[in-house]
Amino acid sequence: MAISVLYSPARYVQGKGAMADLGSYLKGLGSNPLIVSDEVVWNIVKETVTTGFTKEGLEVTRVPFGTYATPKAVDDLVETIASGKHDVIVAIGGGSAIDAVKAAGHLAGIRWASVPTAASSDAPTSALSVIYTEEGEFIEYRFFPHNPDLVLIDTQLVANAPVKFLVAGVGDALATYLEARATMRGQGLTMAGGRPTRSAMALAELSWDLLWEYALPAIDAVASKTVTPALEAVVEANTLLSGLGFESGGLAAAHAIHNGLTAAPQTHGLTHGQKVNIGSLTQLILEGAPTHEIEDFIEFTTKVGLPNTLTEIGLSNEHTAELRAVAEAATVEGETIHAMPFPVTADLVFDALLAVES
Structure with a gap:
């Protein structure tokens, strides 16, 4: 074991x-x-x-x-x-x-x-x-x-700080539970060098729950430069809970696809969280997640201000060379995408990226 x-x-x-x-x-x-x-x-x-x-x-x-x-x-x-x-x-x-x-x-x-x-x-x-x-x-x-x-x-x-930074943090943190959940379902190891702990899974899920509850009012607080209980909750979710959750719960496809996206020059002006959000949506498609889960994720993260289409990050389905490069980079040996509970190839990632646009 x-x-x-x-x-x-x-x-x-x-x-x-x-x-x-x-x-x-x-x-x-x-x-x-x-x-x-x-x-x-x-x-x-x-x-x-x-x-x-x-x-x-x-x-x-x-x-x-x-x-x-x-x-x-x-x-x-x-x-x-x-x-x-x-x-x-x-x-x-x-x-x-x-x-x-x-x-x-x-x-x-x-x-x-x-x-x-x-x-x-x-x-x-x-x-x-x-x-x-x-x-x-x-x-x-x-x-x-x-x-x-x-x-x-x-x-x-x-x-x-500018609102875009908190929004980016929400995009990064939302991936934590999705990736930890996928890692737990498979046999992959976490960044801590072992299998996910139950405590890390609980922290990842708590981060997810806090974000769905408080992200929008926290964004309003930052827009008015005020510290509210909602903002305190989201700062803890983005920083501590997500940090512990990803490291000891596991990274999977979302961050690997983020890393792959850095191979496309069009994305270099984006925040880390913006690219991770595209990775999270792509991971949900790769998993064959229930339609309502995908739709809810798109609706919520759109309200938050995160991108959910290739167009929003400077790409399109016509950028086949760039998307192929992204897919290849996301699936190199040793990438976290191989913690998914099923084999993932560059072709699967490429097709999932195309599906994101639609």
């Missing part, structure tokens, strides 16, 4: 104004932190972070971040860690910055922390990074022996 495994971060902190306490939480992890964030994010959080660090006697050292977690971006951070003798590295910003910091922290042998400024993906809690080319094409997953030492998310920053 296969072993079941559950991964989780050492500490998860969420709430309005949580950024002010970042220094106090980091002080328990190290004395010389390195902050990684892009210019836009840093301008937003600099004053709050600096005040908190000063209070805790920590020096503020920050380096900028580009667009993607590339091999070079990771290696450059490792060099910066060594030259500055840093003992903890902190990503403040989006999923790519967080992925680069996790990979660099692991290689450098120091602790690392995820501080997302939007609830746009479930990357912050996981013990893996997604590595891309400079152009944004998927290269590989990198796996680490432990999860972040700290995940901290300030829900007021989430409320202040």
